[in-house]
Each structure stands twice: as C-alpha cells, then as structure tokens.
Amino acid sequence: MAAAVIAPVTGEPRLVDPGRPHVGLEDQALTRGDGVFETMHVLDGRAYKFAAHHARLCTSAGIAGLPAPSAQTCRAALAMALDAAGPGSRDTALDLGAEHSVKLSISRGEPGGEPWAWLTVSPVPEQAFAARRDGVSVLLLDRGHDPAEDAELPWLLPGVKTLSYAVNMAAVRHARAHGAQDAVFTTSTDRRILEGATSSVVCARTRDDAAPTLLTPEPSRGILPGTSQARIFDTARRHGWGVDHGPLYPEDLLTADAVWLTSSVRLAVPVTAVDGHEIPTDPVLTRTLTDFLVGSPRG
Amino acid sequence: MAAAVIAPVTGEPRLVDPGRPHVGLEDQALTRGDGVFETMHVLDGRAYKFAAHHARLCTSAGIAGLPAPSAQTCRAALAMALDAAGPGSRDTALDLGAEHSVKLSISRGEPGGEPWAWLTVSPVPEQAFAARRDGVSVLLLDRGHDPAEDAELPWLLPGVKTLSYAVNMAAVRHARAHGAQDAVFTTSTDRRILEGATSSVVCARTRDDAAPTLLTPEPSRGILPGTSQARIFDTARRHGWGVDHGPLYPEDLLTADAVWLTSSVRLAVPVTAVDGHEIPTDPVLTRTLTDFLVGSPRG
Known part of the structure; x- marks a missing residue:
C-alpha cells in the first residue's frame, strides 16, 4: 500500500x-x-x-x-x-x-x-498485469443455491458488496489448488453461470460480416452488478455492437468466440480454459474491451 | 474491552x-x-x-x-x-x-x-444479562436457501465460523427494526428451522410424569454445530432426559413447552415470542439448562 x-x-x-x-x-x-x-x-x-x-x-x-x-x-x-x-x-x-x-x-x-x-x-500488482496479458483458466464452482432467491430478502444483503468476502476468497483458493487460476460461480440446480469470485463474466459471439455481440448473466438476479461490465456494455452499444443479458450455461462459455472476467483493476481478463477445456481468446477484442474501459476517464 | x-x-x-x-x-x-x-x-x-x-x-x-x-x-x-x-x-x-x-x-x-x-x-454486556432474565422475541427470517446444499462444497466454507458475519448482523438488525430482538433463520422451501443469527435453537417438551425431552435441528445439515447446544444435550442425556435432533418447523416452536437460543456467553436465553406470537417460558427449565452449561467448568 x-x-x-x-x-x-x-x-x-x-x-x-x-x-x-x-x-x-x-x-x-x-x-x-x-x-x-x-x-x-x-x-x-x-x-x-x-x-x-x-x-x-x-x-x-x-x-x-x-x-x-x-x-x-x-x-x-x-x-x-x-x-x-x-x-x-x-x-x-x-x-x-x-x-x-x-x-x-x-x-x-x-x-x-x-x-x-x-x-x-x-x-x-504484477499479477493483474499478467492476468490481462496471459488470461486465466477458470473452474466453475457451485454457489450452493441460486442467489436470485435472496433478491427480495434484504437481511441477506443481496447485491451488497460487503467486507464479508471469505467465501469469494475461498473459491479463488480452491480454484488455484485445483490447477486453475480463478473461480466462476454457477447455480446448483441448472449450472447457470453467475459471476466470477471477484469479477463479472462477459462473453462474445463474433461474425465476419457484423459487429460482435456481448452477453452477460442477468445482473438483477442476485449477483453483484458489475461496474466494468456495465461500462463495456454501454460503450459497445454506442459502437453499434449487440449487447444482451440472459441465462448463460457452461456450454455457452465453451462455444463462445471469447470469454472475459471483467473487473475494475484487472480490466478485461481473457478466459483461456473452463474446467480444463481450452477456449479461444481474441486479442483484438480484448484490446477493444480494455479501451472501452479506460477510454473515458471520468463519470 | x-x-x-x-x-x-x-x-x-x-x-x-x-x-x-x-x-x-x-x-x-x-x-x-x-x-x-x-x-x-x-x-x-x-x-x-x-x-x-x-x-x-x-x-x-x-x-x-x-x-x-x-x-x-x-x-x-x-x-x-x-x-x-x-x-x-x-x-x-x-x-x-x-x-x-x-x-x-x-x-x-x-x-x-x-x-x-x-x-x-x-x-x-448488560444486554446479555437482560436477555437471560427477560428472554427475547424472535423473528423467523428466510435464509434464502437450505445450507444443507452447501455441506459438500468446501469453497463455501460450510460450518466454518468465519469473520464474514455481515449477514448474521444484518438479520439481527432487521429483527430489531421490526419489533423483535433476535432472528432465527429458516429454509425458504419448507420453512424448516435452522439456527439463530448468533445462536442455536433448542426447544423442550415436558410431561408431568417424565423427564423433559430437548429437540434441536440436525447440526450436520449446514448449520454451525453449537458448543452450548451440544453441552446441554450431553448433560441432559446423563440426567436421563430425552434429547433428539430432527427437522423443526415454526409450529414446533409455537407448540413447544419452552424454546431457547443457546450460545456461549448469553447461555440459555428464553424465547418469549415467535413472529409476534407469544410462547410459554419455563423459568425452572431455563435455570436447569443454565446449570448444565456452567456446572462443569473445564474441558
């Protein structure tokens, strides 16, 4: 510090x-x-x-x-x-x-x-620079329940970024102890993608003849609304890209043209593998998403 | 301090x-x-x-x-x-x-x-003495999910008494803001009783012609195993009382002969009301449970 x-x-x-x-x-x-x-x-x-x-x-x-x-x-x-x-x-x-x-x-x-x-x-930290540059492999970890169930229960502090982050930290340690570098939570019932342990999940579908489409899980369903994901989506929309919220499943990450963990300091970190299955990265798109984040300083 | x-x-x-x-x-x-x-x-x-x-x-x-x-x-x-x-x-x-x-x-x-x-x-604190003496009214609060679902997922730190207690503290604040003094968590699906925000739940059935029976939710199902509840049950068993673990529902608390929140410093706190419905207390049993807790100092 x-x-x-x-x-x-x-x-x-x-x-x-x-x-x-x-x-x-x-x-x-x-x-x-x-x-x-x-x-x-x-x-x-x-x-x-x-x-x-x-x-x-x-x-x-x-x-x-x-x-x-x-x-x-x-x-x-x-x-x-x-x-x-x-x-x-x-x-x-x-x-x-x-x-x-x-x-x-x-x-x-x-x-x-x-x-x-x-x-x-x-x-x-250098670790953040390395993640941006080299990407991270992630493990999908069951969140035990669907946080959407907490959304109407204010005493469970839904969507609050509390200092009670022991489980988020334990999830990252678990992923690292099992050969990956970061963790992404899923629901237990249908393995719907929720969020990274300390990040949002964004994926892209690209086509040669059109602007890319970005997808992220619905931010209203009990997960923390990501400020970086929101900024990327706002800027992408202004550039004529498709942006959409909706349920994402493991196969959506495995078949996406690129997946990122987005957060304020690490910016757009490419996901290189999901549960040991390598997935493609797109260095040009990664650079564009990074520019979306750091192109407009204030506000 | x-x-x-x-x-x-x-x-x-x-x-x-x-x-x-x-x-x-x-x-x-x-x-x-x-x-x-x-x-x-x-x-x-x-x-x-x-x-x-x-x-x-x-x-x-x-x-x-x-x-x-x-x-x-x-x-x-x-x-x-x-x-x-x-x-x-x-x-x-x-x-x-x-x-x-x-x-x-x-x-x-x-x-x-x-x-x-x-x-x-x-x-x-004087507040603990007052709780022992006067009892507490409790609000039943939905835990959002059944913590039994977390039991096999070590990255969720099931049964670990972590410093990440923001939700427990928020539940107590919510109860106090809504006319009660403490909170008891229930599952969302079937409203099964889990545990107090910072205590275990114990209830008693008494009969004139027999020793009392104490009941508490199953400690293995994702809730924190209470050291006070365990000590009370061990001692009660040695005194020939009935002790049992099993699913408890709101109606079990409302029809019990007495209900307590048990914890290390507050000891056995009588519950005087559940969701606004007054329930009986049993000062003699409360004193006996307290003696079970403080009768055997070491170990």
Missing part, C-alpha cells in the same frame, strides 16, 4: 501512515466483516467510473444500514492519497500509463462507536 | 494495550472478513467448554486453509489476558460469579504476510 486516508463520518479526511496500524481489535469490520467496499482503477491520476463506484457504495451502505461519505469527501480523500502515493506501476504489455488500485471501504466501527471510512492507494 | 493479547503464528503471545489500534488497513480480516473466530464464556476466571471451542476453531481454520494456535498457546493467551482484565461483570439475577466474554480470532493477515491470532477479554 502506498498511501491511506481515514475519513470519520463527521469531519475531514486525513492522510495516515500506511505502514502503521489504524484499527482496533473490536472494530466490527474486523470482527464481523461488517462493512462495505469498492475497488477503483486510477490511471495517470484519473479515477475511472468514479460515479458508478460511488453510487454502488451508497447502495451497498444503504441496504447495510451504514452512512456513506459524500462523493466530494471521497474525491478529496482520493486526491489526498494520490498526491502521497508515488508513481504507480506500469503494465509493460498494455502501456496505459501509471496505474493505481484504490479501495474505498466503510466499517460499522466499534460496538457503540461510530462508522468510519478509509481509502487506500496501491500500485496495481 | 478489558484486555487483549496478540499471538503471531510463530512466537509467543503478548499482552497489548486494548485501547490502541493494532491492525493495518490491508489486513484481510478487515478487508475481506477472511478469518475465523470463537466466543467463549469465562466465569470466576475459568473458561467453559475450552476444548470444544478450540476444536471448532481448529476445524474452521482447517477448512479455511489457516493455521490455528495450539490449545497451549490459547490457554496461555487467555491466562495472560484474564490477569490483566480486571473483575468482570456480574449478573444480578443469576449471580453466577464474575463473568467475561472472550473472543479468539485468526486473521489471514496482510497480503503476502503471515496469519495471526488475537484474543480479547470483555465484561459480559
């Missing part, structure tokens, strides 16, 4: 020493995963999809019964941290510029205390 | 100032709820069900791919913290002695760093 800012619910954000401890042992983000977060991409000092991330943070916080810092406070904290963060890291393959990964989190705080927020800025 | 001890994976536990921050902003317990924990009850300096808690901590850690401190290290840390913790709090109704609540947690640590453990000792 290169820089960190702490923002109390009331009061000004303040730069803190990223190398020092800042959290007490009873903080409920620590003891209960009780908080929400967003991860953003910063390129040459500019935050991408800031408005979409701040909106989703506010939605998450609202459902979880937490206050959220204003966009103004978040932008001030981000500027403060970026000033202190140093040069960022550079993807030698894509050469987009100096890149930072930014995490913005809200904790419920200590019992009886006040919620608080923090923002950290780190150089994008 | 009255006292705290931090234990690195290698090295000795050390007493730390409970009023100071000890956790960095990138610790994965904080940023991902990526860790496991246990809550224990200490009465007059003696830890109850220590072996059962340590065993469950090790099981949780094992499934989550984390190392766990040895029982010896945990006991040393506990003794160190209790020495520093001060007198504890006293339940004026039960008058059991000086009580402490102890939390033992393991974090995966910072990315690229080492897992670590911590232990905190706090006086039992």
Whole structure:
C-alpha cells in the first residue's frame, strides 16, 4: 500500500501512515466483516467510473444500514492519497500509463462507536498485469443455491458488496489448488453461470460480416452488478455492437468466440480454459474491451 | 474491552494495550472478513467448554486453509489476558460469579504476510444479562436457501465460523427494526428451522410424569454445530432426559413447552415470542439448562 486516508463520518479526511496500524481489535469490520467496499482503477491520476463506484457504495451502505461519505469527501480523500502515493506501476504489455488500485471501504466501527471510512492507494500488482496479458483458466464452482432467491430478502444483503468476502476468497483458493487460476460461480440446480469470485463474466459471439455481440448473466438476479461490465456494455452499444443479458450455461462459455472476467483493476481478463477445456481468446477484442474501459476517464 | 493479547503464528503471545489500534488497513480480516473466530464464556476466571471451542476453531481454520494456535498457546493467551482484565461483570439475577466474554480470532493477515491470532477479554454486556432474565422475541427470517446444499462444497466454507458475519448482523438488525430482538433463520422451501443469527435453537417438551425431552435441528445439515447446544444435550442425556435432533418447523416452536437460543456467553436465553406470537417460558427449565452449561467448568 502506498498511501491511506481515514475519513470519520463527521469531519475531514486525513492522510495516515500506511505502514502503521489504524484499527482496533473490536472494530466490527474486523470482527464481523461488517462493512462495505469498492475497488477503483486510477490511471495517470484519473479515477475511472468514479460515479458508478460511488453510487454502488451508497447502495451497498444503504441496504447495510451504514452512512456513506459524500462523493466530494471521497474525491478529496482520493486526491489526498494520490498526491502521497508515488508513481504507480506500469503494465509493460498494455502501456496505459501509471496505474493505481484504490479501495474505498466503510466499517460499522466499534460496538457503540461510530462508522468510519478509509481509502487506500496501491500500485496495481504484477499479477493483474499478467492476468490481462496471459488470461486465466477458470473452474466453475457451485454457489450452493441460486442467489436470485435472496433478491427480495434484504437481511441477506443481496447485491451488497460487503467486507464479508471469505467465501469469494475461498473459491479463488480452491480454484488455484485445483490447477486453475480463478473461480466462476454457477447455480446448483441448472449450472447457470453467475459471476466470477471477484469479477463479472462477459462473453462474445463474433461474425465476419457484423459487429460482435456481448452477453452477460442477468445482473438483477442476485449477483453483484458489475461496474466494468456495465461500462463495456454501454460503450459497445454506442459502437453499434449487440449487447444482451440472459441465462448463460457452461456450454455457452465453451462455444463462445471469447470469454472475459471483467473487473475494475484487472480490466478485461481473457478466459483461456473452463474446467480444463481450452477456449479461444481474441486479442483484438480484448484490446477493444480494455479501451472501452479506460477510454473515458471520468463519470 | 478489558484486555487483549496478540499471538503471531510463530512466537509467543503478548499482552497489548486494548485501547490502541493494532491492525493495518490491508489486513484481510478487515478487508475481506477472511478469518475465523470463537466466543467463549469465562466465569470466576475459568473458561467453559475450552476444548470444544478450540476444536471448532481448529476445524474452521482447517477448512479455511489457516493455521490455528495450539490449545497451549490459547490457554496461555487467555491466562495472560484474564490477569490483566480486571473483575468482570456480574449478573444480578443469576449471580453466577464474575463473568467475561472472550473472543479468539485468526486473521489471514496482510497480503503476502503471515496469519495471526488475537484474543480479547470483555465484561459480559448488560444486554446479555437482560436477555437471560427477560428472554427475547424472535423473528423467523428466510435464509434464502437450505445450507444443507452447501455441506459438500468446501469453497463455501460450510460450518466454518468465519469473520464474514455481515449477514448474521444484518438479520439481527432487521429483527430489531421490526419489533423483535433476535432472528432465527429458516429454509425458504419448507420453512424448516435452522439456527439463530448468533445462536442455536433448542426447544423442550415436558410431561408431568417424565423427564423433559430437548429437540434441536440436525447440526450436520449446514448449520454451525453449537458448543452450548451440544453441552446441554450431553448433560441432559446423563440426567436421563430425552434429547433428539430432527427437522423443526415454526409450529414446533409455537407448540413447544419452552424454546431457547443457546450460545456461549448469553447461555440459555428464553424465547418469549415467535413472529409476534407469544410462547410459554419455563423459568425452572431455563435455570436447569443454565446449570448444565456452567456446572462443569473445564474441558
């Protein structure tokens, strides 16, 4: 981590020493995963999809019964941290510029205390550059149930990006322990594709004589609405591409012309294999999707 | 919090100032709820069900791919913290002695760093004493799915007491916002009783001419095996009571002679109402179940 800012619910954000401890042992983000977060991409000092991330943070916080810092406070904290963060890291393959990964989190705080927020800025890790460049093999993992069943049950925090991510992390570890590099969740009943452990799933159908069509699972059915997937689809639509939401099954990934895991920092990561079956990648389309993500810095 | 001890994976536990921050902003317990924990009850300096808690901590850690401190290290840390913790709090109704609540947690640590453990000792909160004394009304909340479906899927961390407790906390908040004091999860399909948000569910059938029978949902079916429920059942069985596991439905709670939420610190909390329907309590049985829990200090 290169820089960190702490923002109390009331009061000004303040730069803190990223190398020092800042959290007490009873903080409920620590003891209960009780908080929400967003991860953003910063390129040459500019935050991408800031408005979409701040909106989703506010939605998450609202459902979880937490206050959220204003966009103004978040932008001030981000500027403060970026000033202190140093040069960022550079993807030698894509050469987009100096890149930072930014995490913005809200904790419920200590019992009886006040919620608080923090923002950290780190150089994008080499592992993310490697994933963009070389792609990842994925394992399809049963989510145990269809999260669409949770959608009307607010106490299950459907669609909330909480700090309670232990299962997402366990899924990635399981995939890595079984020869793959990332995990994609499916429903148990009909093996419908849901989402990556920390990403959205997008696939493409291409034809020589027409614009490509992009497909992704329905974001309303209990999965996290992906800000990168949404940005790619909005831009693709403006370019006259076909974009569609709908049920996707393992065979749709195996027969697609290309599949990606999309997320804010890793951008569009090509999927090279599904459950050990190699699938084609499309470097030109991958570059286009990446440009869709980093072509329009603000908003 | 009255006292705290931090234990690195290698090295000795050390007493730390409970009023100071000890956790960095990138610790994965904080940023991902990526860790496991246990809550224990200490009465007059003696830890109850220590072996059962340590065993469950090790099981949780094992499934989550984390190392766990040895029982010896945990006991040393506990003794160190209790020495520093001060007198504890006293339940004026039960008058059991000086009580402490102890939390033992393991974090995966910072990315690229080492897992670590911590232990905190706090006086039992007045809210717990009030729950024992006055009971709680509960709301039945749909868990969205049957956790039995997760039981064979290790990447979903079934039966692991992870730090990712945001949904459990949201369920309690939802119950409180809707006129009840605690939440009990049910399956969505057949409304089978699962467990409390932070407790097990136990109910009793009594007859004038025979020993009572205690019932609880099957612990193997994806719910957390409760150490308090197990201790109550073991002791009840030795006293010649009937004990049984099996499917319980809302009508079983409504027609039971008494229902409790059992957990380590709150002990046996009488349920006074289910979804707004008052149910009977049995103060004599409540006292007996409490004695089952605190009658045998060690092991």
